[in-house]
Amino acid sequence: MNDWQKKSPLDWETYVNKLVKVIAVEKLQYEGWVLTVDPVSASIVLATFPENEKASISFIMGHAVQEVEILQEGDSHMKQRLARIFAPEESQAYSSEELDKRKNALKTWLETNHIPVAEQGELGTTLCVAGVLTIDPPYGPEQCSSSNEIILSRVQGLLQGYLEKQH
Amino acid sequence: MTDPLPVPVPILRLPRGPDISGGRGFSRDSRRNSQHFPELQAARAALRERFLRLLSSARGRPARFWLWSGIAVDAEFGAADAEPVAFQVDSLRTPLGVQGAALLRCGDVLAFSIPLE
Structure with a gap:
């Protein structure tokens, strides 16, 4: 198990909604906003919004993660944008x-x-x-x-x- | 005259409680023993729920998987098991042709990404 996998869910939770740079094995690098960290496999899920391309979600397996560096905190606008990813497509609004x-x-x-x-x-x-x-x-x-x-x-x-x- | 065969004694194994001898019971400060720490359990549950929702939203979407030694393959994401140990994918495009349905071992996968409509 690497250091990242040994962290506690409370540590992982502090990364949610933040812009991070993930360095994985074989010099792979990912940059994006943390949607969640799976507490079972320690896999990180990032959302990326490149300017000229379509937005995407990346899953980086916990066993491949070497380093995670926080680059930026998420403001309320970004938090809302990230929360929309979780909203079901055909959600019904109730008063x-x-x-x-x-x-x-x-x-x-x-x-x-x-x-x-x-x-x-x-x-x-x-x-x-x-x-x-x-x-x-x-x-x-x-x-x-x-x-x-x-x-x-x-x-x-x-x-x-x-x-x-x-x- | 030979001795009678010894009667086999049943062995009952019970989980031992935490003790100072390093017994293999359930440790109180084990990472998995989160029942005593409601905030830890709440964090685990919230993170896991988000993860499972994201996994289920990936179903049926085109995905690119990065494997060891710089190999990347494209496939349609199907499902993952609970651990996860493997991913089920459809129309996996390998250098040898397209595989209708396949399982990818998680240990072989470093990362994968899916487009967000």
């Missing part, structure tokens, strides 16, 4: 009233089915099921997260069925 309605409908449905559910987070926008699974807005199967994959797939299945019945 806060709609989200509230969706949340309450789901909460009621879960409660009538005797599934323990609570609101959590500062604004109470996240639903917490049985203390082990969270559902974030807009409350679909894709927004479920849990470290218990059995519970995760069960609840995702329930949610799928609930949403299909509604339409």
